[in-house]
Amino acid sequence: MTKKRTKLFSNPAIDEAAAGSARMWSARLVMIMLTLPLAYIGAGAGVALTWGGAILSAETLSFIATRPFRTDRTRSDFQRGLYLFSSLYTILAWLLLGVLYWMTGEPALMITALAVLAGQLIYVQGFMHGSPITLTIGGIPATAALIGAPLLIHPFEPRYQLVLVGSLILMSAFAWRAARLNFSTRAALRSATDQLEDEKQSVEAASEAKSAFLATMSHEIRTPLNGMLGMAHALESDDLSEEQKERVRTIIDSGYLLTAVLNDVLDLSKIEAGKLEIAPIDDDFHQTLHRVVRLFEPQASDKGVTLSLTIDPTLPQWLRFDPVRVRQCLSNLLSNAVKFTAAGRIEVSARAEDAPDGKRILISVSDTGIGMSPKAVDGLFTPFTQADASITRRFAGTGLGLSIVRQLARLMGGEISAESVEGEGSVFTLDFQVQEAEQKGPPETGGERMAQDDARNLLLERRILVxxxxxxxxxxxxxxxxxxxxxxxxxxxxxxxxxxxxxxKFDIVLMDIHMPGMDGIEAIRQIRKSPENWSCVPVVALTADAMEEDRARYLEAGMDGAAVKPLDQRQLFTAMATAVETRRRLSARAA
Structure with a gap:
């Protein structure tokens, strides 16, 4: 018996009805204050005082009973039971007014009585239909009073009495039918909502599992890749023949290609999970474009392809945008253009248009490459898709780049489009939103922008703990x-x-994150908590975890910088120099 009662009281519709009653309490109180003088005028002081005492005590109990339901905390069966009792008490108090009006025998007050009694049935049908128990507690007394009052006291002729009672029965039946329909609809809606919530949780769990798998896969691949590329770089500096150097360069290029694929997969995963955010800063937009184009000039030149950049004179040099994502988008477009253009030219052009909330940038990359059919263009921005299998075989690639460009463009408030003629070439147009820069000029030189020579000089002959x-x-x-x-x-x-x-004494610590025994996170926490002087030593995380949130976690734990594996010398030196400068500034502030 106890289990049944607990299950009945645990119906979420009871909580919803109680919360709704709490929200309506003030409105009901106003209704009472307006009704009391009308009761006094129409039925006299006795009716007004009798009903006033009943309804005010009922609403006081209702206020106390619904207080726990004004918040999201867990409610007990006792609290739900108290709410149900207060609801019954309140309904009966209002019905009392209707019965008292009916008993006066005054035609106007009898009509008012029917309005009050029918109003309670409407209130129950509208606000208490969520569960069988609330509907029963409110609906049965309201129906009984509405039909019972004319049956017990019937001052009308039999035929008029028949019409009145019959009409009230029909109206009550219709109200119950409507309440039942509302109950069924609400139950179906709640079931659908619960199902959607379950599906959402399943999708989120699958997404988290996928992200965890990709992060683990990335970590496990980057660790041996770090050793492979590191040794390849060491070989490259040895006294090798041209043929041997070419072989080493192929190893290095292949390693960085694999790194790029890993980065693309992780970026796509973050975008799909909604975890990739745009981070706009004030920066030199012209310089950003020039740097990306310069990176691809050697590859284009090796193929005999002319690569040019044209920037519209009206395009502001300094803008507020995310330079990392703009470089990523343009790099993907140029990578494809160089890959699929055997001869001719590649032209990059950039211009700006006024927009309601800033400016809209349009970057076009046109080439004289192999081109595509209209059907191939339609599927171009789908992940892991290329124009056809023969292209994948001839030119390699995952087909991820353009999908990522589209997603990034949309995150930046824009889009990417493509036009192509098979055998003649393609034109890709990237557009996105930017704002005017607040700071129009180069920022102060910091660790992140430190020149490579400055970084090397800062690190010369240091004592380093690895x-x-x-x-x-x-x-x-x-x-x-x-x-x-x-x-x-x-x-x-x-x-x-x-x-x-x-x-x-050490000048810098290079700390791996995943180590047996004490890992890097626990180590940095103990270092920073130590009362010794070495607690302020610059520490750089060496990690195969490539997610941005991982880097943020390491910095929050006390690291001064992070270098992601596979390492390259420039990245490592910059991260170390940044850490030294960061600690130097912190020490200066503390002094």
Whole structure:
């Protein structure tokens, strides 16, 4: 019996009805204050006082009973039971007024009585139909009073009495039918909502599982890739024949191509999960375009393809935009253009149009490459899709780039379109929203923009602690740092790193994140909490975790920078120099 009562009281519709009653309490109180003088005028002080005492005590109890339902906290069966009792009490109090009016025998008050009694049935039908128990508690007394009053006291002729009672019965039946329909509709809607919520949770769980899998896959691939590329870079600096250098360069290019594929997959995953955000800053837009185009000039030149950039004179140099994502979009477009253009030219043009909330940038990349059919263009922006299988075989690639460009363009408030003629070439047009820059000029030089020569000079002959459980990774780091003449001490986990810091003085710590024993996160937390002087040592995370949220987590834990594997020398030097400068500024502020 107890289990049935608990299940009955746990109906969410009871909570919804109670919350609705709480919201209506003030309106009901106003209604009472307006009705009391009317009752006094029409039926006298006795009726007004009798009903006033009943309804005010009922609404006081209702206020107390519905208070727990004004918040999202968990409610007990007792609280639900108290609400149901207060609802019954309130309904009966209003019905009392109708019965008292009917008993006066005055035609006008008897009509008013029917209005009051019917009004309660309408209130129940509209606000208490969510569950069988609320509908029963409110509906049965209201129906009984509406039909019962004319049956018990009938001052009309039999035929008029028949018409009145019959009409009230029909109206009540219709009201119950409507309430039943509302109940069924509400139950179906709640069931559909619950199903959608379950499906949403399943989709979110699948998305989280996919993201976790991709992050793990990326980490596991980047770690050996770091060793492969590091050793390839070391070989490249050896005394090799031209043929051997070409082979090493092929290894390096292939490694970076695999890295680019990993980055594309992770970016697409973040976009689909809604976790990739645009981060606009004030920056030199012209310089951003020139830098990207310069990166592809050697590849185009090797194929005998002319690559040019034209910037409309009316396009402002300084704008507020996300330079990382703009570079990513343009790089993908140029990569495709160079890949699919065997001869001729590639032209990049940029212009701006006025927009209601800033400016709209349009960047076009046209080429004289192989072109595409209209059917191929239609599927061009679908992930993992290329124009046809033969293109995949001839030119390789995942087909991810253009899909990512479209998603990024939409995140930046724009779109990408393509026009192509098979055998003649293609034109891709990227447009997106930007704002006028607040700062029109180069920002102060900071760690992130530090020139490579400055970074190298800042790191010369430093004592560096490298904490990494992977011997190959430690060797790669040692090779990269060799030109700086640094003294390098190695540790295989966080505990060894902390022990070394307590015994020797270091200028910089390079800390891997995933290590057995004490990992990098726990190590940096203990370093920063230490009362010793070495608690302020610059620490750079060396990680195969490429997600932006991972980097943010490491910085929050106390790292001063992060370098993502596979490492390259420029990235490593910049991250280390940034960490040194960051700690220097923090120390200056503390002083």
């Amino acid at each position: 904490a990494d459980d992977n011997a190959v990774n430690r060797q790669v780091t040692r090779i990269f740092l060799a030109p700086l003449g640094c003294e390098i001490i190695e540790a295989t986990d966080g505990a060894e790193a902390i022990s070394a810091l307590g015994e020797q």
